[in-house]
Amino acid sequence: MDIEVELSRIIINEESDQQLIVLKEIHGNRSIPIVIGMVEVFAIDRWLKGTEPERPMTHDLLNTVIEELGATIDRAVINDLREHTFYARLYLHQDDDEIEIDCRPSDAVALSTAQDAPIFVAEHVLDQASQ
Numbered sequence: 001m002d003i004e005v006e007l008s009r010i011i012i013n014e015e016s017d018q019q020l021i022v023l024k025e026i027h028g029n030r031s032i033p034i035v036i037g038m039v040e041v042f043a044i045d046r047w048l049k050g051t052e053p054e055r056p057m058t059h060d061l062l063n064t065v066i067e068e069l070g071a072t073i074d075r076a077v078i079n080d081l082r083e084h085t086f087y088a089r090l091y092l093h094q095d096d097d098e099i100e101i102d103c104r105p106s107d108a109v110a111l112s113t114a115q116d117a118p119i120f121v122a123e124h125v126l127d128q129a130s131q
Helices: 038-049 058-068 105-114 123-129
Strands: 002-011 018-025 031-037 071-082 085-094 097-103 119-122
Touching (some): 002 031, 002 038, 002 123, 018 038, 018 105, 031 038, 031 105, 031 123, 038 105, 058 105, 071 123, 085 105, 105 119
Parallel strands (some): 071 119
Antiparallel strands (some): 002 119, 018 031, 071 085, 085 097
């Protein structure tokens, strides 16, 4: 079962390449921290604040490509945790088709944030990571 989560915290440390986001279950108390890169954390932060860069960054480009192809992001699912590494899937809808794409959780969260799509975490991942 997948549990819906929300982005509850973004911790930006400009002196480090590793940034932190915290996802918290919407109808519960569990949360999981995920270390992400600087590019992804700035993309998420920009979309949440509604600011746009002078030129499109990689996540902006990918979001535009998805939109121009007539697709929308339905949801992101962080579906696995192996050897301290999270795995995710991004689900797109295009016409009547669902497209499932393997991706890093940071990219899934960034793109879901851009399109205001829900984020889910598999229950076994939430159990394992929130301990």
